[in-house]
Amino acid sequence: GAGVSQSPSNKVTEKGKDVELRCDPISGHTALYWYRQSLGQGLEFLIYFQGNSAPDKSGLPSDRFSAERTGGSVSTLTIQRTQQEDSAVYLCASSLNSVLGRWEKLFFGSGTQLSVL
């Protein structure tokens, strides 16, 4: 596609429910990143994928959070038993590969606004 696509753009859920957030990276991009941004805060790294494997999951806040990527393309971020503190904008980004020094830059989607009531 032309850019990174995320769905849904908005998600309202009740505390305790599970949610799935989807990211469609730019075609051909092997690296995919998930960040989250709470209201008025900076971006917090969650996880990144190189192909289908996740070399760095260090930012996942708890075991309620998981992510997978299949076919080297679409990724899903799943939050189980959502809590109110999970409310944030979840941003996905992709790049051609994950060596970000010289050549690479990240392309971000517009995010999914998650509200947990």
Next chain:
Amino acid sequence: DAKTTQPNSMESNEEEPVHLPCNHSTISGTDYIHWYRQLPSQGPEYVIHGLTSNVNNRMASLAIAEDRKSSTLILHRATLRDAAVYYCILTGTASKLTFGTGTRLQVTL
């Protein structure tokens, strides 16, 4: 990762140049200096990056100090559409970008 320091906020008048500073005194020889910006209600977008020499593109210019301990993002003529949070980020061999709090730029008529 080496750390960057930016002012929390800056103001500019429309159609005037804006110089956004970034200090990175612990930068290593392999760190590139990247700038991203985040417009309201959008994901961040790439602006420019460089290593040692000054860089220009259609969006902005990047001036890098000779000792590389600081850099300045230059918007030559600010417009209302340039109002955003600007992030200065160092990358070496990192495989992820670590965003700080950035500089919130306000542009007024």
